[in-house]
Amino acid sequence: MPVSPPRTIFAASLVLPVSAPPITDGAFLVDRGRIAVVGTLSEVGRDNPGVEVRYFHRHTIIPGAVNTHAHLGFRQGDAPEGGSFSRWVKELVSRLPERDTWLAEAVRNSAREAIETGTTFITDSSPYGDCLPALAESRLAGIVFAEFFPFGFDTAEEAVDSFEETLFTLRKGLLSRVGVEVSVHAPYTVDPESSRLVARRARERGDRLSTHLSESPEEVEFVRGGSGGLESVFGVRSNWGGVGISPVRYAESVDLLWPGTIAAHLATGVSKEDIEVLVRTGAAVAHCPRSNQYLGCGISPVPEMLKRGVRVGMGTDGLWSSPSLNLFQETLFAVRLHGFDGETGLKLATLFGAQALGIEGETGSLEVGKWADFAVVESSPRSEEPEREVLEDAANDGVAATAISGKLVYDHVRT
Ligand SMILES: [Zn+2]
Secondary structure (H helix, E strand, C coil): CCCCCCEEEEEEEEECCCCCCCEEEEEEEEECCEEEEEEEHHHHHHHCCCCEEEEEEEEEEEECEEEEEECCCCCCCCCCCCCCHHHHHHHHHHCHHHHHHHHHHHHHHHHHHHHHCCEEEEEEEEECCCCHHHHHCCCCEEEEEEEECCCCCCCHHHHHHHHHHHHHHHCCCCCCCEEEEEEECCCCCCCHHHHHHHHHHHHHHCCCEEEEECCCHHHHHHHHHCCCCCCCCCCCCCCCCCCCCCHHHHHHHCCCCCCCEEEEECCCCCCHHHHHHHHHHCCEEEECHHHHHHCCCCCCCHHHHHHCCCCEEECCCCCCCCCCCCHHHHHHHHHHHHCCCHHHHHHHHCHHHHHHHCCCCCCCCCCCCCECCEEEEECCCCCCCHHHHHHHHHHHHHEEEEEECCEEEEECCCC
C-alpha cells in the first residue's frame, strides 16, 4: 500500500464543500487523513508553503457519497425477476445456498464499483454480517449491519444471545473506519419478541440499528392483516402478523425506532401519522427509489419527510434489486422523481446520508476536522446550479478519482 505524505493540498477548478458555498479554484489541506483547512488555492497554498499540491484541472471536488443502505453480497447480471416483491424475495431466499460460492467475489466487485463511482462510506446489510471480511479488504469506510434472524431457537433470548456472540466476534480486530452494527431484517422475518429484545440490547449498548421497513404492499398487508404472501419466506410460518396497524407503528410498538435507527425503504403505505412517528422517535430513513421501482413497491414520501425534519439519506440496495451501486445515479433518479433541486440532491448523496447515520462529525462534507473523503468529478459547471450539473456528471461516469481518509483509492484522472 503506498504511503501518502502526511500533508497534501488537494485543489480543483471548483470545490463544493456542500456545507458551505462553492469555491472557485478551491483547495483543502489534508493532514493525516483529515481536512485541516478549506479555502481558495491561493490562500491555502500561501499559508502552507512546501506542501505538495494535487491540482485537478477541469474538475470539481465534492464530498464522497454516503450509501446508507446497500447489500454488497449480490452479483450483477442474474437478479431474480422484479415486479412482485413477494415473488422476488422468495426466489432470493431459495438461491441463498448458491451465494456462498460467489459471495466474496460479489462483495469485491460491488465495493470496487462503489469506489469507482465516488462512494467513500458504505453500509452493507448481510446475514450475520457475512460480507465483513471482503468489505474490510476494500478500503471503503463503512458499517456492516449484521442481519439477525431468530430461526432455529426455542426462545427469543437464545436467538439473541447466539446472534450477539457472532456480533461481538465480528467486532474484534476491526479496522478503524469499519464498524459492525445490528440489523433486524424485516417485520415479516423477525418476530416481535425477538425484535424487541435484540433492539433493546443494541440501544442499551449505544449501537446503531438498521431495518427494512414499510417496503412493499405485501409487507403492509402482512403487518396489518397477517396475509399478503410473506407469511413463510424462509419456510418458517410467520404467525405474528395481523396486528391491524402500519409497519411503522408496529416498529415503534416493538421499540425498533430511536435516533440510532436507520429504516430502509419506507416506500409503501407511509402515512402522515407514520411520518409523525419518525419525527417523534428520531429514526432516520434510507431512500432506495430504484429498488422500489424494480420490485413494484411505491414511492417514498421523501419530500414530506424532509419538510418534517426526518433525516433521510440515499441507498442503492443491492445488485439483485438495483442496476448499480452508483449512489450518484440513485440520487439523480430521486432528484427527477421528486423534483428536488441540485443542492438538495448533492446533500442527499453526501451530508444528509452522514446525518442519517449519525456520522456527520466524521464525513459527508468538506469541513475542517472531518476525514478527507471526496470524489473528483470531470465537470466544469457553467450554469446557476452547479450542484445539479456536477451530480449529473458524477452519475454519468464522470467520477475520475476517489479519496478515502485523504488517500486516493481510485485515480483515473486524465492529465
Ligand atoms: Zn435492503
